[in-house]
Amino acid sequence: MTIRLHGFAAASAAALLTACATAAPPPPAVTAAAPAPQPARPKPQVGAFGFDVSGMDTSVAPGDDFFRYAAGKWADRTEIPADRSNITAFSVIAEMAAKRTRTIIEDAAASNAPEGSEARKIGDYFASFMDEARIEQLGAAPLKPELDRVAAIRTRKDLSRELGAALRADVDAINATDFYTDRLLGLWVAEDLNDTSIYRPYLMQGGLGMPDREYYLGDSPRFQELRTKYQAHVAAMLKLAGFEQAEARAARIMALETAIARQHWTVDETSDVLKANTVWTRAELAKKAPGIDWDAFLAAAGLQDQQRFGAWQDTAIAGLSRLVATQPMQAWRDYLTFHAIERGAPYLSKAFADEHFAFNGQALTGTPQQRERWKRGVDFTSNAMGEAVGKIYVEKHFSPEAKAKAGEMAQNVLKAFGQRIDALDWMSPETKAEAKRKLANFKVNVGYPDAWRDYSGLRVVRGDAYGNWQRAELFEYRRNVGKLGRPVDRGEWFMTPQTVNAIFAPSQNSISFPAAILEPTFFDPHADDAVNYGAIGGVIGHEVSHGFDDLGAQFDEKGNLRNWWTASDMARFKAETKKLADQYSAYEVLPGLNLKGEQVLGENIADVAGLATAWDAYRLSLGGKTPEAIDGFSAEQRFFLGWAQNYRSKYREAALRRIVVTDVHSPGPYRAITVRNLDPWYGAFDVKPGQKLYLAPADRVKIW
Structure with a gap:
């Protein structure tokens, strides 16, 4: 679906009327017509104002369990699909992106595009993987060249x-x-x-x-x-x-x-x-x-x-x-x-694929059922020719208006972060100046790259699924090796437009938000601004804050690894971040299994600072206006509910254990409750001492 911002068509019509009036003003005796009524704001895709109220469990006090309050009924009614180890807000949007991508790829496969064209390569890559009869016929034969080399060692x-x-x-x-x-x-x-x-x-x-x-x-x-x-x-x-x-x-x-x-x-x-x-x-x-x-x-x-x-x-x-x-x-x-x-x-043939899944899917992550073949084919094709697919994706599913709105929000977040730096009472003027210089040099990428990757050197052969995968891997390897000795490409993207994620690249000093994450529930140009700022604004703030977390703070405005801190400022920074690490180490995810606070520290710094910055950015966007309550929820409440909606999630036990061992992100419910470190959350939900998530003001972590 192509999204248009409310007011775009009306503004164009008004401009046209003004031009006509300038060219031929009406006679003075004619009374000017009343302005046309403004069209109603299009309805958000989720709920009345961009938030799924039906997923809340209001029987729980937000100060006791904010994740349950915001998403408890969603968790109760939501089943993890049999082909997944978890379900999250990210994966729900990713499923939609996959269906859109499937249509793009299948259309390419059926188009009989010219030999050597990107559309032909996309179609042939996917069709080859979907040709199960051919793959079964080949059996283990595609392995022979590599296995023969190994045997000869x-x-x-x-x-x-x-x-x-x-x-x-x-x-x-x-x-x-x-x-x-x-x-x-x-x-x-x-x-x-x-x-x-x-x-x-x-x-x-x-x-x-x-x-x-x-x-x-x-x-x-x-x-x-x-x-x-x-x-x-x-x-x-x-x-x-x-x-x-x-x-x-x-x-x-x-x-x-x-x-x-x-x-x-x-x-x-x-x-x-x-x-x-x-x-x-x-x-x-x-x-x-x-x-x-x-x-x-x-x-x-x-x-x-x-x-x-x-x-x-x-x-x-x-x-x-x-x-x-x-x-x-x-x-x-x-x-x-x-x-x-x-x-x-x-x-390879079904026996190989099934045994591969039996361990890597069922044993490691507890996933009962292998994903449908078309889903695997979409992923593999996107892995091989991601930007070629992405070019079509943004043409069909990402409007210039959505790009502009998200970019505007990003600029507000950057401005708010700058104000937060100015307001720090613990940082020296020297370090503040360096931080502001770095912030001023941030590059924001929204939707898709300015220049698309060239796949003309990739050979795709219809009917050779295994060979296509090998050649695509080698093509990507040679593309990377080919960078060596050349000027650095500051415009390079590290994700495809159809990827549901966001990234901070410390050596580029850039943040990127692909088109596919700029969808409800994270972002809807028709949704209430408070929800948008809590949701995608929080994500934008998170990525900006990565530039100043325990990793990003070690890189300067050019992306070089350089210490730009005074010793006393760094000591204060580390003391505050240790409080956050200790806070998260206290969370027991499963009996006897706690989060590793140091392992997840960088992401949690970005969550705390990013959400605080998004709050300030939302207040900036109001321009001094007082927002009204909607459906009984104040703007403050809608903001924090928007954040919590980002992290709706359920996990199979094996997958949750793997995340705790290997991931630098906290599981979704623990990201949702980072709100306990923000003062405005307490007022928004009347959180009092004695409630489980209550932190005394001195214990609330404030890093940026």
Whole structure:
């Protein structure tokens, strides 16, 4: 649906009437007609004012459980779909975006577009994945070239060459969902942390088939059970591919991956950019990380000419390299064989895809049912040609008016954040000046990139689902490697327009909001402004605040990693953020399982500061007017309910446990109750001492 802002057509008509009057004014004796009545404001897509009142549970006092008050009945009536491990406000919008994207892709598949065109490639990629008969006919045959290479490995040089050839640009040091790859190492090509005018290739730890080192090393019954299931899954995959002695191979693979896990940094360590900002020269690789034949590795990876590398987890990379030299060659062949099968399984015959899901979906996240094939096909096609699909998506589903409204809100949020900096009583004038300079240099991206990615070099063959996936991965890898030595592209987007998410890029000093997140319940240009500012305004404020959280505060206005704080200001900042970490560490998500306050600190800083900034931005937008109550809810209440609506969520237990172990975001209900740190929330809902969420004024965390 194309959304138009209220008043756009009326304003155009008024301008036309004015032009006509200027050209031919009416005779003085003629009485001017009364102005045409303004059209009624279009109804919001959700509820009477943009909020789902029917989802509230008003039997609960907001001061005792604000998530339950705002979304309790929604939680009661909402079932997690059988093909998902959770359901959130994000996933509901993502489902709508997926259906829209499906139509775009299926139309492309049916269009008989010219050979080599983007539409043809989109259509052929999707159609190939949907051609189950062809995929079943091929069976395991698409794996043969890679498995033959692995079987031929005899020396450490051979092994290093294969590891280098398998390297892909599939990690992201700033995005916690992309910290790890199942390849032994991952490559991240991004701005040099010390000089953002140039790119640096970063090597990052990888090599695990389960989500995190804790799954291998943790002693809880849950982790022990998953290790048993994982080893059985490894054996099952090997059997499907026709390998004998699958159990013995699986035991060797499990032993090797456990050794790899012991070398890994934790999530908290990986998030520490000062600790991770290690530069190795080409010559230092062999000295600091002996074991891998780096000449063979880099030549196979197409990186032989690079003279400087980021070693993001330096001791882990050294440890992984040491394992290449010390672990049995047969274990490495088994390991590479399994991971080739595991990575390709979603694009192979049903037996492979089902076994892949049985562990990665059912065992790891508790998801009962595999997603429909078309949904997987839409995701895979978007992964391969995201901006080509996104170009069509924004033409059909994102209006210039929505882009303008969201951009206007973003500017109000930036202005409000600047005022908050000015009002800080604990920050020195020197640090304030640096903070304001950084804020003034923020770039806001709304909807879609200014320039679209070129896919002319990507070869897509109808009927070759597995090959299309491999070529798309290699295409993306080469695109990233191709950045090295070139000027930094400050306009690059790191998400597609059809992605439901938002991002702060510290080295760009930019925030981005794709078209697909600018939808109800997060944003509706026809909704009440209080709800919009609480919802998408809170998201915008969150991303702005990331520029000043425990990570972002280490980057200056050019995106360089540079300390711009006085020592006393940083000490005060850390003291206040520790209060927030302690607050979240006290939340018990499941019996005996608490959140890790330090792990989720950056996101929680952004939530607290972002929501406070969105509140100020909403007040700015009123221009001194006093908003009216709607359906018995004051503007203040509507604002905070809009925020809570962002984080409506339910999780399967296995998925919730995984989030606590691996994610830097708190689960949705705990993000909703960050309101307890904002003074206006207390007045809006008459929250009193003695209620469960009440915090004394001195205990409310105020960072920005």
